[in-house]
Amino acid sequence: MNTITGNEKIAKVEARPVGRTAAYWIITSILAFSIALSGIGQLMRYGGNVDLVTDIGFPLYITQILGAWKLLGVIAILIPGFPRLKEWAYSGIFFLMTGASLSHVFAHDYGDGGFHVILPLVYAALGIASWALRPKSRKL
Template sequence: MTTTKRNKIIYWIATIWLALGMISTAIVQLMQMKEEVDNVTRLGYPPYILTIIGVWKILGVVVILIPKFPLVKEWAYAGFFFAMTGALISHFVLGNSFGVYYGALLLLILTVVSWYFRPADRKTVSVNQ
């Protein structure tokens, strides 16, 4: 198997799992399920942040999955990275157990793996001057 083919397989596996994870958590956030509202308020955030994050996650998934728009993809990956590191830090500061924040850690890892292995046509082009 060529390196390019292996990288493409890794990219798509990570990206599909990332998309499924972000969509499923976005749905829970948009539904404002009681457990999710309790979690976010325990972390010190207002419940309306769930709607904002849920909408941005869905938009980010759409951008990452569609072809073209490499610069917008970079922003989506950055948003996922910031959201998941923010969740991890919030849980860590409160002293929550690993079981509470392993989902955010998994989504963070999938974000980094998907970003790192993305094909050339999904990357921004750097021009050296």
């Protein structure tokens, strides 16, 4: 018979928040790094960022707006405090990424293997996961 002692129950209860916190920071780090890199690329108009927006009919200046929003969103998510600002940043990332995906779909610009549609949806999913896993200190 497999019995659990009181100390083992406490250890299991304590392990869950640590695992959840670790998952939060891993997912949030991946999200923040990816979005920041994308934002910097857009601000600098580096690589394919120019073609990525102009090929679907957006004016080039949109890269400055999107790049700035992305970097501000990453800062809001990473800094301590400001839980309401974090809520706005998470929703902004979600709408920005799903909007990017839909923009490529409507322009019939799917990229190789649907990359232009799938990657923003992956970022949106990472944003949802980060939001759902955030510790109490980062919630309203």
